[in-house]
Amino acid sequence: MSIGHALLGLLEAGPRHGYDLKRAFDARFGHDRPLHYGQVYSTMSRLLRNGLVEVDAVEPGDGPERKRYAITDAGVTDVETWLARPEKPEPYLQSTLYTKVVLSLLTGRDATAVLDGQRAEHLRLMRELTRRKVEGDLADQLICDHALFHLEADLRWLELTAARLQQLATAVRP
Amino acid sequence: MTPAGPVLAATGLHKTYGPTPALADAGLSVQPGEIVAVMGPSGSGKSTLLHCLAGIVRPDAGSVRYGPHELTTMTDARRSALRRTDFGFVFQFGRLVPELTCLENVALPLRLGGLRRRAAEDRALEWLDRLEAADVRGKRPGEISGGQGQRVAVARALVTTPRVVFADEPTGALDSLNGERVMGLLSRAARDTRAAVVLVTHDARVAAYSDREVVVRDGRTRDLAGVA
Ligand SMILES: Nc1ncnc2c1ncn2[C@@H]1O[C@H](COP(=O)(O)OP(=O)(O)OP(=O)(O)O)[C@@H](O)[C@H]1O
Ligand SMILES: [Mg+2]
Numbered sequence: 001m002s003i004g005h006a007l008l009g010l011l012e013a014g015p016r017h018g019y020d021l022k023r024a025f026d027a028r029f030g031h032d033r034p035l036h037y038g039q040v041y042s043t044m045s046r047l048l049r050n051g052l053v054e055v056d057a058v059e060p061g062d063g064p065e066r067k068r069y070a071i072t073d074a075g076v077t078d079v080e081t082w083l084a085r086p087e088k089p090e091p092y093l094q095s096t097l098y099t100k101v102v103l104s105l106l107t108g109r110d111a112t113a114v115l116d117g118q119r120a121e122h123l124r125l126m127r128e129l130t131r132r133k134v135e136g137d138l139a140d141q142l143i144c145d146h147a148l149f150h151l152e153a154d155l156r157w158l159e160l161t162a163a164r165l166q167q168l169a170t171a172v173r174p
Numbered sequence: 175m176t177p178a179g180p181v182l183a184a185t186g187l188h189k190t191y192g193p194t195p196a197l198a199d200a201g202l203s204v205q206p207g208e209i210v211a212v213m214g215p216s217g218s219g220k221s222t223l224l225h226c227l228a229g230i231v232r233p234d235a236g237s238v239r240y241g242p243h244e245l246t247t248m249t250d251a252r253r254s255a256l257r258r259t260d261f262g263f264v265f266q267f268g269r270l271v272p273e274l275t276c277l278e279n280v281a282l283p284l285r286l287g288g289l290r291r292r293a294a295e296d297r298a299l300e301w302l303d304r305l306e307a308a309d310v311r312g313k314r315p316g317e318i319s320g321g322q323g324q325r326v327a328v329a330r331a332l333v334t335t336p337r338v339v340f341a342d343e344p345t346g347a348l349d350s351l352n353g354e355r356v357m358g359l360l361s362r363a364a365r366d367t368r369a370a371v372v373l374v375t376h377d378a379r380v381a382a383y384s385d386r387e388v389v390v391r392d393g394r395t396r397d398l399a400g401v402a
């Protein structure tokens with residue numbers, strides 16, 4: 001995730017102090033991984049250097065947490081450009097799972113066990129996310145659903161591969 | 175009194191239709207209040223397993239114990255009585271009675287159990303309400319959407335507070351938003367009433383509402399809990 005763009009976007013609503021920005025970020029996007037203060041301040045000094053934010057007020061005393069940041073016009077343009085640019089889809093072509101399956105077949109091991117073990121692990125995480133989703137608010141639901149759809153895609157692949165193991169075995173071990 | 179151990183325990187199930195075996199040594203054990211998802215490819219024997227567990231189909235071999243009862247040797251009459259009092263069913267397409275209103279459909283199992291109309295419909299309305307379907311109580315199944323129909327079907331399955339609910343692809347004909355809604359309501363209602371659920375589904379997102387999954391392949395069950 002682009003932390004810089006996220007922080008910049010949060011600043012569009014109005015100037016904020018560094019600690020306040022961190023709190024806002026964690027509440028909306030942090031979930032499992034809250035920001036470190038260090039990340040916030042290094043990101044803000046980069047944005048400052050690039051003219052995307054400016055220091056709008058400084059409280060007396062010292063330390064970076066006393067600075068209040070405001071977004072500049074260049075910053076707003078930057079957020080806009082970022083939002084308009086589609087993210088590159090993950091190609092998913094370097095699959096560890098595929099490698100494990102092929103190696104199991106090549107070495108005469110039980111590839112079905114590999115697939116079933118992975119499937120159990122995926123389902124375990126899906127159950128956990130589903131629980132979190134059921135107990136959570138709309139934000140939790142959307143975040144968990146995103147993960148759940150990706151896990152589901154993996155599971156479909158695991159099923160399809162399980163159904164094609166015979167074929168794959170003859171293909172990798174002629 | 176609640177017997178200790180699994181509410182339902184099947185072992186060594188075999189069932190053959192014509193030349194191909196539908197079940198070849200399948201088994202499944204369900205704890206009280208547990209939601210178990212049964213997954214697996216099309217034609218692997220999931221529905222056959224569910225029908226054996228529910229006493230709808232008699233297996234060629236094997237045992238299905240429901241508490242102290244052995245379903246495979248019970249008379250048809252006793253099995254259907256047991257199904258009415260202790261089990262609830264949800265299928266892919268509601269299978270509601272088209273001539274009855276949704277309220278009458280949900281009240282039907284209670285009426286068949288001898289409850290008077292007024293009391294049955296009061297209870298049915300409570301269940302429609304729990305399933306967020308009270309608004310369609312006066313409509314007939316032909317006049318409601320698939321998602322509403324499935325919520326009515328879940329209400330009908332749970333209105334007798336069964337000990338086990340059998341659900342075969344209950345979300346199979348719904349889009350993912352409605353499917354999740356049905357599944358969320360079904361699992362919550364089951365947990366509230368401590369009903370066990372045997373849930374056949376090929377949708378992993380639906381299965382994720384369960385406590386545990388069992389995979390059926392070529393008529394054989396494989397418990398994923400033992401894997402990994
Ligand atoms: N009443 C029946 N008469 C004849 N064959 C049957 C009957 N019921 C099931 N079968 C056969 O038994 C096998 C298992 O069927 P079953 O319906 O249990 O599969 P399933 O896993 O539920 O499949 P699906 O995911 O497509 O619903 C299949 O080969 C099917 O054709
Ligand atoms: Mg089926």
